Amino acid sequence: xxxxxxxxxxxxxxxxxxxxxxxxxxxxxxxxxxxxxxxxxxxxxxxxxxxxxxxxxxxxxxxxxxxxxxxxxxxxxxxxxxxxxxxxxxxxxxxxxxxxxxxxxxxxxxxxxxxxxxxxxxxxxxxxxxxxxxxxxxxxxxxxxxxxxxxxxxxxxxxxxxxxxxxxxxxxxxxxxxxxxxxxxxxxxxxxxxxxxxxxxxxxxxxxxxxxxxxxxxxxxxxxxxxxxxxxxxxxxxxxxxxxxxxxxxxxxxxxxxxxxxxxxxxxxxxxxxxxxxxxxxxxxxxxxxxxxxxxxxxxxxxxxxxxxxxxxxxxxxxxxxxxxxxxxxxxxxxxxxxxxxxxxxxxx
Numbered sequence: 001x002x003x004x005x006x007x008x009x010x011x012x013x014x015x016x017x018x019x020x021x022x023x024x025x026x027x028x029x030x031x032x033x034x035x036x037x038x039x040x041x042x043x044x045x046x047x048x049x050x051x052x053x054x055x056x057x058x059x060x061x062x063x064x065x066x067x068x069x070x071x072x073x074x075x076x077x078x079x080x081x082x083x084x085x086x087x088x089x090x091x092x093x094x095x096x097x098x099x100x101x102x103x104x105x106x107x108x109x110x111x112x113x114x115x116x117x118x119x120x121x122x123x124x125x126x127x128x129x130x131x132x133x134x135x136x137x138x139x140x141x142x143x144x145x146x147x148x149x150x151x152x153x154x155x156x157x158x159x160x161x162x163x164x165x166x167x168x169x170x171x172x173x174x175x176x177x178x179x180x181x182x183x184x185x186x187x188x189x190x191x192x193x194x195x196x197x198x199x200x201x202x203x204x205x206x207x208x209x210x211x212x213x214x215x216x217x218x219x220x221x222x223x224x225x226x227x228x229x230x231x232x233x234x235x236x237x238x239x240x241x242x243x244x245x246x247x248x249x250x251x252x253x254x255x256x257x258x259x260x261x262x263x264x265x266x267x268x269x270x271x272x273x274x275x276x277x278x279x280x281x282x283x284x285x286x287x288x289x290x291x292x293x294x295x296x297x298x299x300x301x302x303x304x305x306x307x308x309x310x311x312x313x314x315x316x317x318x319x320x321x322x323x324x325x326x327x328x329x330x331x332x333x334x335x336x337x338x339x340x341x342x343x344x345x346x347x348x349x
Contacts, residue, residue, distance in 0.1 A: 004054050005212070008061035012210050012291075015094040018066035018079035019058070023051025027073035033331050048335050055322075060341040061212045065090035065107075065320035069332065074325040083109045085198025087321050095209070095292040103300045104311040107319070119306040124176030128166070134159035134179075141183020142190065154190025157346040158182050161238045164266040165230050168259060174227040177306050181234055184309035185345060189239055192342040196321065201329035203336055204321035206313070206343035208241040214291035215274075216316075219283060220249045221297060226259045228296040235316045237270055240344045246274040248283055248293075317343055 011019065029049065055069045066089060070076030081087035090107040092098075098105065104115055130137055135155040144151035162182035166175040188206050196202025209216055218232050229247075236245035249257050257277070264270045278286060287293060294316065301307070324332035 001057060004057040005061060008058045008210065008212065011058070011062040011064060012212070013094065015092060016064065017089075017091065018068065018081070019062075019064055020068040020070070020076040020079045021051060021055045021058070022069075022075050023049050023071040025049045025051070025071045025073070030071065030073060030326065030331070048331065052332060052335055056336060056339055059322055059336070060339060061210050063092070063095055063207070063210050063318040065092050067320070067322040068325065069323065070325040076325050081321065082198055082200075085200070085202060086194065086196030086204050087198065087200070087202050087323060088204050088319070090320060092320075098292070098315065099294065099298060099300070103304060103315075104307070105314050107310075107314065110310065114308045115311060117308055118304060119177065119180065119308075121173045121306075124173040124180070124306060127176035127179055128172040130179075134163050137179060138162060138183045138186045141180060142187030143183075144187060150191045151186060154186045154345040158186050158190075158238045161267055162234070164263060165234055165237070167266070168226060168263045169230055170225070170227050173306065174230065178230060178234060180309050181231055181312065182238065184313060185235065185238055188310075188313070189343045190345050192344055193337055195333070196323065199327050200323045200325055201327060201333055202321050202323040203333060205319070207318040207320065207341050208239075208343050209244050209291055209318055211244070211341060212291070214289065215244055215246045217246050217248045217283075217287070217290050217293040219293045219295050220247065220253060220256055221280070221295070222250045222252045224249075224253060224256060224295075224297045226256055228301075229256065229260065231312065232294060232296045232316060233273070235313055236273060237267060238345060239317075240340070240346070241317060242269065243272045244291075246276060248276050248278045248286070251277045251279060 033049065051071065059067055066079065066081050068076040068079055081089040083089050088107060090105055092105045093101045138155040138158055139152050142151050162178060165178050169175045169178060192205040193203040194205050196204060218229065220229055236242050260275060322336055
């Protein structure tokens with residue numbers, strides 16, 4: 001574990017695009033593990049090769065876009081991805097400096113015009129006035145067919161949180177945007193991970209920030225508004241990443257402190273996100289111990305109001321894929337599907 005943690009810490013600091021891990025086991029070991037898997041009933045009982053355990057620990061404590069896992073019988077000989085098979089690829093700067101070098105991380109496949117697009121205020125205001133019940137609205141915005149029970153279940157969990165956030169917002173456009181973000185999260189984090197379609201066994205989807213014990217701080221200055229904060233906070237509040245976030249608010253911002261404190265009373269469990277008061281100088285002392293800090297009043301977002309949901313969420317949480325070089329590798333797929341790293345609606349831990 002210590003070696004895996006050291007590798008993960010290096011990856012978080014330097015943020016390469018990809019990582020390949022190869023184990024010493026081969027075809028015979030894999031066949032034995034595949035047969036034994038049928039009789040396993042719990043995660044710890046699964047017959048998992050040591051390199052898979054090492055790889056999952058690194059995966060859970062880092063934030064790369066591409067992880068490739070092989071063994072002596074089917075080695076990972078390159079650190080590449082096939083986006084057409086669900087193996088999403090991306091240029092992700094180190095988390096600690098992302099806001100300094102880009103507005104949105106670049107992902108493939110994705111529509112390049114989306115990086116310069118935004119929702120219009122009239123559209124968001126009309127969405128805020130939609131009379132549909134919130135679970136139904138979120139399910140529709142997630143793009144789910146009416147009979148998709150899993151997405152509807154996720155929408156039911158997310159609905160009271162999104163509703164409370166919308167009630168706390170000032171502008172109708174912000175309420176519409178929160179609904180869009182909620183729908184996106186229901187669709188993208190309601191049923192995870194997703195399975196790729198290629199010759200290799202690929203799992204992809206949104207992920208929590210590195211699970212290394214450090215927090216992401218939403219740093220709110222003297223003039224940060226509730227409407228600027230709420231979209232950033234929603235991706236944490238509605239998912240299992242809730243306890244990985246803290247709010248740091250300037251003591252002079254009385255209005256934000258009062259209004260977010262009231263919001264906590266309406267969202268059970270939202271107090272898992274610590275609300276702390278720091279002057280800018282005090283925050284500089286705290287900052288080195290954080291995973292990263294995000295400023296909801298970032299000037300990049302004032303130039304780019306209400307960006308596409310995927311682009312906005314990609315600023316906040318991790319995303320990408322992990323794959324086995326073996327086709328139909330159910331040992332790998334089951335073991336990694338159970339990882340707590342995947343971003344999920346609810347499932348708080």
